[in-house]
Amino acid sequence: MELLEMTWPQVAALDKNTPIVLPIAALEQHGRHMPLFTDSLLLGEVVRRARESLKDRVVFAPLFWLGNSHHHLDFPGTLSASPRVYLDVLIDLAENCMTHGFRRIVLLNGHGGNIVPGSQAMFELRQKHRERGDVLLLSATYWSLGSQPNQVVPGIAQGQMGHACEWETSMMLRIAPQLVREHEKTQPVPFGKGFSPATRAWITKDRTEPGHIGDPRPASAEKGEALFRLFAADVVKLLERVLAWDGKEWDA
Numbered sequence: 612m613e614l615l616e617m618t619w620p621q622v623a624a625l626d627k628n629t630p631i632v633l634p635i636a637a638l639e640q641h642g643r644h645m646p647l648f649t650d651s652l653l654l655g656e657v658v659r660r661a662r663e664s665l666k667d668r669v670v671f672a673p674l675f676w677l678g679n680s681h682h683h684l685d686f687p688g689t690l691s692a693s694p695r696v697y698l699d700v701l702i703d704l705a706e707n708c709m710t711h712g713f714r715r716i717v718l719l720n721g722h723g724g725n726i727v728p729g730s731q732a733m734f735e736l737r738q739k740h741r742e743r744g745d746v747l748l749l750s751a752t753y754w755s756l757g758s759q760p761n762q763v764v765p766g767i768a769q770g771q772m773g774h775a776c777e778w779e780t781s782m783m784l785r786i787a788p789q790l791v792r793e794h795e796k797t798q799p800v801p802f803g804k805g806f807s808p809a810t811r812a813w814i815t816k817d818r819t820e821p822g823h824i825g826d827p828r829p830a831s832a833e834k835g836e837a838l839f840r841l842f843a844a845d846v847v848k849l850l851e852r853v854l855a856w857d858g859k860e861w862d863a
């Protein structure tokens with residue numbers, strides 16, 4: 612179901628154990644070869660595929676494109692909510708759902724910069740409604756739900772999500788090739804090792820001049836199709852678990 616097509620009496624009449632998904636993404640630079648709306652377009656496609664399988668068992672809110680992308684602000688065109696503002700907006704979105712009676716609420720994320728605020732928002736909301744024993748508040752990022760594409764798709768070299776990388780460029784080639792510009796001539800940018808085991812604070816220009824991280828050259832629409840299939844299946848699997856939740860156990 613799509614929230615944006617429903618009337619308020621239809622929402623009021625829903626079984627409130629129906630999971631509601633809030634897709635969250637971004638509008639930020641994706642190197643010289645990919646469009647600013649990359650994360651939103653890719654998550655939109657993952658959601659579209661997942662929605663087709665789940666039909667009327669899950670409600671999907673419209674994708675919220677404004678993300679936490681302040682680390683990309685040195686690159687023109689990026690639009691971003693600052694981290695604290697973003698945190699409050701996510702809490703409001705999820706809390707609105709609670710106000711309407713929903714108990715199973717999932718932030719479904721498609722942008723690296725939203726991972727920390729997404730988890731924090733749900734964590735804070737849980738503390739705020741600590742008297743409630745019947746809510747399941749989750750945040751999840753579509754490429755971190757289990758699939759290891761490089762282990763199952765022939766030809767995929769990359770082992771983790773980068774930025775405007777082999778994976779993202781492949782998926783964009785699958786859905787909107789007219790928006791990809793000469794990725795074959797784009798030089799790779801190494802992922803780097805950060806300051807592991809510590810977590811280094813960074814801005815994007817610390818890591819990359821062109822804006823991408825990874826190697827977009829081997830991207831292809833065929834790889835993109837395989838990635839979408841894996842990621843959409845992962846999302847469906849997660850939402851099946853949310854549907855099957857018995858109200859108590861972690862792994863019902």
Ligand SMILES: [Zn+2]
Nearest residue numbers: 649650775779
């Ligand atoms: Zn991206």
